[in-house]
Amino acid sequence: MFQLIRRYGNPPDRWQLTAGKYVLGRGSDCDLVIDDETVSRKHAEIEIIDKDTIRITDTGSHNGTIVKGQRIKESTILQPNDSIILGKVEMKVTEGACSSFPGSRIEFPDFSPDLTQAIRLPVDQALSLPSTAIIGQPGILASFSEMGKMLILPGPEEKMFCRSLELLGELITGDRFAIFLVGDDKEELHLAAYRVTGEEISEPFKISRTIFEDLLYNKNAVLISDTQTNTKYAEQQSIVQARIQSAIAVPLFDDDKILGLIYADTRNLLRHYSEDDLRVTTTFGNILAAKIANCHLLKERQAKEILESELEAASQIQAELLPGEFPVINGHAFHAFQVQCRSVGGDLYDVCKLKDGRILFLLADVSGKGMGAALLASNILASFRILYDTPDLDILDAVRRVSAQLLTFSRSGDFATLFIGTLQPEKRHFQYVNAGHNPPLLVRNDGRTEPLEASGIPVGVLDIPAWKAETIHLEPGDFIFAYTDGITEASNEKDELFGEERLMSALLASSGQSPESLAEKIIRDVRDFSGDVQQSDDITLFMLRAE
Numbered sequence: 001m002f003q004l005i006r007r008y009g010n011p012p013d014r015w016q017l018t019a020g021k022y023v024l025g026r027g028s029d030c031d032l033v034i035d036d037e038t039v040s041r042k043h044a045e046i047e048i049i050d051k052d053t054i055r056i057t058d059t060g061s062h063n064g065t066i067v068k069g070q071r072i073k074e075s076t077i078l079q080p081n082d083s084i085i086l087g088k089v090e091m092k093v094t095e096g097a098c099s100s101f102p103g104s105r106i107e108f109p110d111f112s113p114d115l116t117q118a119i120r121l122p123v124d125q126a127l128s129l130p131s132t133a134i135i136g137q138p139g140i141l142a143s144f145s146e147m148g149k150m151l152i153l154p155g156p157e158e159k160m161f162c163r164s165l166e167l168l169g170e171l172i173t174g175d176r177f178a179i180f181l182v183g184d185d186k187e188e189l190h191l192a193a194y195r196v197t198g199e200e201i202s203e204p205f206k207i208s209r210t211i212f213e214d215l216l217y218n219k220n221a222v223l224i225s226d227t228q229t230n231t232k233y234a235e236q237q238s239i240v241q242a243r244i245q246s247a248i249a250v251p252l253f254d255d256d257k258i259l260g261l262i263y264a265d266t267r268n269l270l271r272h273y274s275e276d277d278l279r280v281t282t283t284f285g286n287i288l289a290a291k292i293a294n295c296h297l298l299k300e301r302q303a304k305e306i307l308e309s310e311l312e313a314a315s316q317i318q319a320e321l322l323p324g325e326f327p328v329i330n331g332h333a334f335h336a337f338q339v340q341c342r343s344v345g346g347d348l349y350d351v352c353k354l355k356d357g358r359i360l361f362l363l364a365d366v367s368g369k370g371m372g373a374a375l376l377a378s379n380i381l382a383s384f385r386i387l388y389d390t391p392d393l394d395i396l397d398a399v400r401r402v403s404a405q406l407l408t409f410s411r412s413g414d415f416a417t418l419f420i421g422t423l424q425p426e427k428r429h430f431q432y433v434n435a436g437h438n439p440p441l442l443v444r445n446d447g448r449t450e451p452l453e454a455s456g457i458p459v460g461v462l463d464i465p466a467w468k469a470e471t472i473h474l475e476p477g478d479f480i481f482a483y484t485d486g487i488t489e490a491s492n493e494k495d496e497l498f499g500e501e502r503l504m505s506a507l508l509a510s511s512g513q514s515p516e517s518l519a520e521k522i523i524r525d526v527r528d529f530s531g532d533v534q535q536s537d538d539i540t541l542f543m544l545r546a547e
Contacts (some may be wrong), residue, residue, distance in 0.1 A: 038087025346373025
């Protein structure tokens with residue numbers, strides 16, 4: 001049997017569908033009347049062909065019929081849990097009397113059953129199923145076996161939930177069965193699926209908060225029996241009005257984590273749930289919880305695989321943004337190096353030959369880490385590269401313009417420290433702007449060192465012209481070593497930092513080496529110092545030597 005349910009109705013429209021044809025529309029002569037102005041008088045036709053096949057046809061409606069997000073033009077076979085939209089009315093097809101609308105509303109009536117009158121068993125005790133219960137109900141083993149198969153067979157959660165409630169209904173008769181899942185904040189319940197007998201159901205689904213909290217915080221399986229004659233329960237008007245005779249609620253738990261609960265109740269005056277029913281339901285719920293946990297792990301793994309794939313693609317894109325080849329610089333040698341602490345990072349460097357023959361160098365360190373920093377770094381790099389074709393490029397003006405662009409189009413708090421310079425190879429003149437970056441080191445050929453101090457604030461901080469350009473002259477043997485703080489702030493197992501003194505000593509000890517060899521030695525020294533401590537920040541450097 002199929003069931004057609006209108007979402008967001010209050011109360012919801014729901015129809016049990018047996019074999020035959022049904023006309024859906026706003027007209028009073030339709031088989032299934034949908035009172036909504038966006039629905040045509042005769043909007044669509046549903047045909048139940050057999051127990052496994054249901055077909056829908058749009059009958060020339062004005063606003064169309066949409067199945068699974070696509071407007072249909074021909075007769076379409078529906079699958080269980082397919083979404084249907086007629087005009088603006090959303091509906092859903094389910095098998096039997098089971099519905100699985102994630103996020104359906106739940107009400108916690110203002111009553112607190114006296115649970116001292118209930119049977120409350122800790123879940124570890126409730127999992128002890130006596131042999132008499134198994135002998136008395138031969139179908140238990142078969143149902144448990146089918147539940148066990150769901151642990152290894154793939155399939156959507158909605159179908160699994162509905163089938164679980166069907167199996168439970170075969171073991172303990174009842175009027176309402178439901179599966180609730182606990183939200184991330186542990187204070188919310190989400191109605192994952194419910195199954196009812198007959199059509200007497202109203203939304204939202206009602207369940208006692210006292211029962212919910214006892215399951216969640218005390219991890220008890222709860223049995224309430226004979227509510228109509230027990231004076232304690234008879235005082236609870238919500239129970240009396242709902243005509244609930246007996247109810248069971250058991251937690252769905254994985255290790256020590258409560259994932260949700262299974263609930264069942266009956267209005268049959270001759271049916272009182274027993275302690276064996278409670279134990280059967282608890283065991284049943286334990287199997288279902290294992291499947292739910294497996295589904296969550298699968299989703300987490302799939303999400304992780306997607307994220308890793310996206311990060312790998314982002315890392316490749318970011319790597320492609322860096323210069324692939326360094327320009328030949330007459331009378332000078334150059335090398336740059338970068339190693340990120342994550343798949344993507346917030347460090348960047350660039351080197352290019354401008355139209356007037358000058359060589360431009362750029363090194364920057366963006367605030368933050370990860371994907372956000374990588375996007376900001378790419379934005380900064382692109383902003384500078386647009387300016388490279390500017391005749392007689394002024395690096396001071398370039399810094400001002402890029403900073404203004406960051407202030408206008410980036411989040412508050414996004415900024416970057418950077419060092420940018422241009423070299424006139426023939427004159428050996430090097431002009432630079434240090435926008436809040438840790439000072440690059442100018443090492444002279446006689447061993448003297450000069451830090452190229454910051455001449456302004458980081459870019460993207462304030463809308464003021466807060467920078468100035470400086471110029472130095474390079475002699476043969478002099479070199480500039482620019483780097484990000486991933487080098488000096490690298491730590492070891494004693495929480496000591498590599499620091500500027502170690503960096504200075506390493507540079508002076510190997511100052512005669514080529515830029516590439518010296519850069520490799522610095523990285524090797526940093527890694528030897530850190531030992532097994534994982535790199536916590538990106539490392540980027542460049543070295544320019546006058547020959």
